Every structure is written in structure tokens, then in C-alpha cells.
Amino acid sequence: MNIIVVGAGKVGRQIIGELSDSCDIVLIENSEKIIEDITSEYDIQSILGNAVNVDVLKEAGAKNADIFISVTGSDELNIISSMIANKLGAKSTVARVRSPEYSKSAKFLSSSLNITKLINPDEEAAVQILEIIKYPLAKSIEHFANKKLQMVEFKIPNGSYLDGIDLKSFRKTLGYNMIVCIVERGEEVIIPKGDTILRSNDNIYVTGSKKDMDKFYDSINVKTKKIKKVMLIGASKICFFLTELLLNEKKRCQDYRNR
Incomplete structure (x- = not known):
């Protein structure tokens, strides 16, 4: 299974740790230090860049991704990158959101923006x-x-x-x-x-x-x-x-x- 993970904070690192042994993972992260830290611990591919950049998503293989998971600290970046990944061909997209405003309209946003799942960890x-x-x-x-x-x-x-x-x-x-x-x-x-x-x-x-x-x-x-x-x-x-x-x-x- 091909999985793209955007963001290597606590949640992203946990996802990578759970799935790296059984799935092919590509990490997109805008911190070179974090990438060095993650890749020294897990056998994954990584790309330094912004996940709302179409070229970065193409390089990560969004077209052939089974699951695209965006869990950065920015709700907007997670939503937009998931939208673009869907347009590029990702089969399933997951975006983490923490704002109550987004959570209240999660069903509408998911259906209208073609995001498979919006997840709010606080909720x-x-x-x-x-x-x-x-x-x-x-x-x-x-x-x-x-x-x-x-x-x-x-x-x-x-x-x-x-x-x-x-x-x-x-x-x-x-x-x-x-x-x-x-x-x-x-x-x-x-x-x-x-x-x-x-x-x-x-x-x-x-x-x-x-x-x-x-x-x-x-x-x-x-x-x-x-x-x-x-x-x-x-x-x-x-x-x-x-x-x-x-x-x-x-x-x-x-x-x-x-x-």
C-alpha cells in the first residue's frame, strides 16, 4: 500500500511508526531537520517541501497513492493539500482539522471538497x-x-x-x-x-x-x-x-x- 503522510509532528510520527513496516510511505515535510530525524529511524522516502505545491505532490506520487494523510498544524494546509491530492488521483484522502468551525461542517466539507475523511482529534x-x-x-x-x-x-x-x-x-x-x-x-x-x-x-x-x-x-x-x-x-x-x-x-x- 502506498501512503503519503504530510507533516511529521506527534501524529505524523505515530502514523509512520505504525505503518512503516507494512506500507510504502512517502513523507512530505518542510523541515529538513525533522526529515533527517525521521528517516534515520524509519525506512521511508521523504520530500522537503510544501504539500500545497502541485509539483511536490506529483513528486511524492499522489497519482498512485492509496491513502493521502495530511496532519500538519495548519487546518487549511491539510484541507487544501488533500483536495489537490484527490485531483491528482489519490484514492483516499484524510485531513486533520482542529477548528470547531471546520468540525461543525465536516460532512459538507468532505462531500463538497472530495476529502474522504476530516478528523478532529480533540473532538x-x-x-x-x-x-x-x-x-x-x-x-x-x-x-x-x-x-x-x-x-x-x-x-x-x-x-x-x-x-x-x-x-x-x-x-x-x-x-x-x-x-x-x-x-x-x-x-x-x-x-x-x-x-x-x-x-x-x-x-x-x-x-x-x-x-x-x-x-x-x-x-x-x-x-x-x-x-x-x-x-x-x-x-x-x-x-x-x-x-x-x-x-x-x-x-x-x-x-x-x-x-
Whole structure:
């Protein structure tokens, strides 16, 4: 796989470190010192220059790139370079943006500018924090289908109504559409069938829509108090996004209770 990475800051360096052994990577960076540092550590190609320069992108091989990833400190440079790379023939383009204004119009920008994905790391961090607040018992949460589906990993607590229930009765008991994908019982990993019986302390992976997952989580016998008050310290971009998410979540819960 041919990948072009623009910018070798913390994010760019992390991407290169993860992918350099399995992919052909070309780094575009405007700092000669950073290029020397990166190329001494990883077996990659590098080009000194500005990623909004068409000649630089052509030299980097944008025409044949499977993925073009722009993660410099400039939102505008990331967006423009991704647009140009797309025009030159890059199959997929990813641009990092950190401005709240760009994040609010991410879908419009992606479709109108032909950028495959706009990613805001601060917003993603805020989403992760919100999930910790909402699902304190969950060990991990994964998203699929543009975040319409969730897979939540958690341990069945003692005293839960799930203790002793078989999967044939699982959805009937819940009253909504949920699927148990994996059951971990001690050292054993079980691919569940209809006659699989859940036990307390089982580690289970459950998949469903976000709406059904919220109902399911509320129905579990959780011995942790529901978080009602949150104090945020610091006025960072993460704080901005988290505040907005918390207010939206509060409104959603109020609307649900008023039905």
C-alpha cells in the first residue's frame, strides 16, 4: 500500500511508526531537520517541501497513492493539500482539522471538497470522555457504520438479571435488538450460540444501535452511581467539544423522560 503522510509532528510520527513496516510511505515535510530525524529511524522516502505545491505532490506520487494523510498544524494546509491530492488521483484522502468551525461542517466539507475523511482529534477525545462518563462499567467501546452501531465490552456484575439467561431468551427479555458477539469466561473465549448461558463475571461483547445500547446499559444492575454533575477545568478545544456533547446528552435524556 502506498501512503503519503504530510507533516511529521506527534501524529505524523505515530502514523509512520505504525505503518512503516507494512506500507510504502512517502513523507512530505518542510523541515529538513525533522526529515533527517525521521528517516534515520524509519525506512521511508521523504520530500522537503510544501504539500500545497502541485509539483511536490506529483513528486511524492499522489497519482498512485492509496491513502493521502495530511496532519500538519495548519487546518487549511491539510484541507487544501488533500483536495489537490484527490485531483491528482489519490484514492483516499484524510485531513486533520482542529477548528470547531471546520468540525461543525465536516460532512459538507468532505462531500463538497472530495476529502474522504476530516478528523478532529480533540473532538474524538471528547467523544471518548463522554463514553467513559456514560458507560463507567464498560471496558471498551467500538463504533461501526458511521457510529450508528456500537460494540461494548463489559463484565456482567453479580446480581444482574443476565446471570443465568440463555441467548435464545436474551433479545426477548430485553425487548430490543441486541447481539452478544463474544463471551469470555476466565481463560475461555466462547463464540455464543442460542443455548449459551450467560454467567456473572462473564466478559461479554454486545452489539447494537446507540439508542438500544443506552437502554441496555441502563437496565444492567450497575453498582455505580449515575453521574449527574461534571466539573470541567480548562478552556481547551477538548473542553469546548465535551461541553457541547454533555449539553446535547442532557437534552436527549430530558426529551426521552418527557415522552
